[in-house]
Amino acid sequence: MTESSYEVRPIxxxxxxxxxxxxxxxxxDEGAPDAWLVFREDVHEGLRDLRVGDEVILLTWFDRAARDxxxxxxxxxxxxxxxxxxxxxxxxxxxxxxxxxxxxLAIEGSRILVKDLEALNGTPVVDVKPVLAQDTAER
Amino acid sequence: MTESSYEVRPIxxxxxxxxxxxxxxxxxDEGAPDAWLVFREDVHEGLRDLRVGDEVILLTWFDRAARDxxxxxxxxxxxxxxxxxxxxxxxxxxxxxxxxxxxxLAIEGSRILVKDLEALNGTPVVDVKPVLAQDTAER
Numbered sequence: 654m655t656e657s658s659y660e661v662r663p664i665x666x667x668x669x670x671x672x673x674x675x676x677x678x679x680x681x682d683e684g685a686p687d688a689w690l691v692f693r694e695d696v697h698e699g700l701r702d703l704r705v706g707d708e709v710i711l712l713t714w715f716d717r718a719a720r721d722x723x724x725x726x727x728x729x730x731x732x733x734x735x736x737x738x739x740x741x742x743x744x745x746x747x748x749x750x751x752x753x754x755x756x757x758l759a760i761e762g763s764r765i766l767v768k769d770l771e772a773l774n775g776t777p778v779v780d781v782k783p784v785l786a787q788d789t790a791e792r
Numbered sequence: 793m794t795e796s797s798y799e800v801r802p803i804x805x806x807x808x809x810x811x812x813x814x815x816x817x818x819x820x821d822e823g824a825p826d827a828w829l830v831f832r833e834d835v836h837e838g839l840r841d842l843r844v845g846d847e848v849i850l851l852t853w854f855d856r857a858a859r860d861x862x863x864x865x866x867x868x869x870x871x872x873x874x875x876x877x878x879x880x881x882x883x884x885x886x887x888x889x890x891x892x893x894x895x896x897l898a899i900e901g902s903r904i905l906v907k908d909l910e911a912l913n914g915t916p917v918v919d920v921k922p923v924l925a926q927d928t929a930e931r
Contacts, residue, residue: 659853659916661798664886682926696886699862702879709878712889714798723838739848739920740841747835748800748918750851750889754927777798779887781878787821788893789928 661714663777664699665692665763671773674717678771679728680742681753685771690778692763703781705760710788711753712780713772718749751776754784800853802916803838804831804902810912813856817910818867819881820892824910829917831902842920844899849927850892851919852911857888890915893923 669688671677678685690711692700703709722745724735729743738746755767808827810816817824829850831839842848861884863874877885894906 657802657855657916659800659802659855661800661887663796663798680924680926696862696878699876699878699886701863701876703876707879710891712887712891716796716798723835724840737838737840737842739835739838740846740922742921742924746919747803747838748851750919752849752851752891752921752927777796780885780889782881782891783879785819785881787819788891 661779663714663779664696665690665778667713667770667772667774667776667778669770669772669774671771674773677773681755681769681771685769687758687766687768688770688772690765690767692765692778694763697763700763700765703757703760703765705757707757708784709755709757710782710784711755711767711778713751713753714777714779715744715749715751716777717773718744718746720747720749722746750779800918802853802918803835804829804917806852806909806911806913806915806917808909808911808913810910813912816912820894820908820910822910824908826897826905826907827909827911829904829906831904831917833902836902839902839904842896842899842904844896846896847923848894848896849921849923850894850906850917852890852892853916853918854883854888854890855916856912857883857885859886859888861885889918
């Protein structure tokens, strides 16, 4: 197996009232606030078909995560048995990519307001994708 | 905005009969084959709670993608109007992270067989996450 690595270049940042990991909600549907995504001007054209009301998948980079962690207590709850990180959504994992399904509430140029985002202020944004039927289909 | 970048270190590779981007299915539910995910031994412990039958979200790095692309013809169809990449699932995008919802068919040590994966042979695997209810809920 070759040992290449790849460079993630943030396309923007999260602007959020959440600044403290300890007090942030674990998931967006657990009381997370609305947050602005502030995109770099040089990716603006890629945003041109996003619309208010769209549901999108937002990928972030948890820049405050520990990358050498392979087992965690789910949700940080010490009473719960430790699990392999790939069975959890812990931000602490080898490649700390955050996956968030959010709804667009407003668009102002290269700033996009989304509903219920649990990412901390300053978190790098790395991608935005549309939700496909196959993401949500009952299997 | 600071201009930090981050290093993605693959945790494994895809082993698949698909070798040619032009002939690969666009999405996993469009006739993609089963494929093995071959993980690095040093992340093995993180896999320990994955089970046959689990549905997971697989993140890959499209290492053959073009990163300087901001508008594309959806699904490569020149008859369709170009769209901003963040409204498409094109592999060509600033951070070419692939998102695949797959079901685990078999586990053999650090090798995991998944159903219907459209990623090409050799594609780097960067993360595995459980599917949460909020990923699939009708909104």
